Amino acid sequence: MSTTTTYVVSGMTCDHCVEAVTEEVSKLDGVADVDIQLVAGGESTVTVSSDSPLPEGDVRDAVDEAGYDVTGVV
Numbered sequence: 780m781s782t783t784t785t786y787v788v789s790g791m792t793c794d795h796c797v798e799a800v801t802e803e804v805s806k807l808d809g810v811a812d813v814d815i816q817l818v819a820g821g822e823s824t825v826t827v828s829s830d831s832p833l834p835e836g837d838v839r840d841a842v843d844e845a846g847y848d849v850t851g852v853v
């Protein structure tokens with residue numbers, strides 16, 4: 780069953796940041812869609828749709844890999 784979770788990510792400033800996060804998170808198993816609402820220099824939201832619930836740590840690691848920080852889960 781598909782599930783959607785929204786994470787708060789800090790440190791993103793432009794479309795390149797959005798692309799980097801989208802690319803890393805999309806690599807996770809079962810991810811169907813990544814939708815990012817950029818708030819440049821503030822708290823952006825990253826909404827991840829997946830086939831089954833993702834371990835939060837995996838998403839945190841993917842965002843970290845892109846160079847940003849998950850600061851919360853909505």
Ligand SMILES: [Cu+2]
Binds near residue numbers: 795796797
């Ligand atoms: Cu950027």
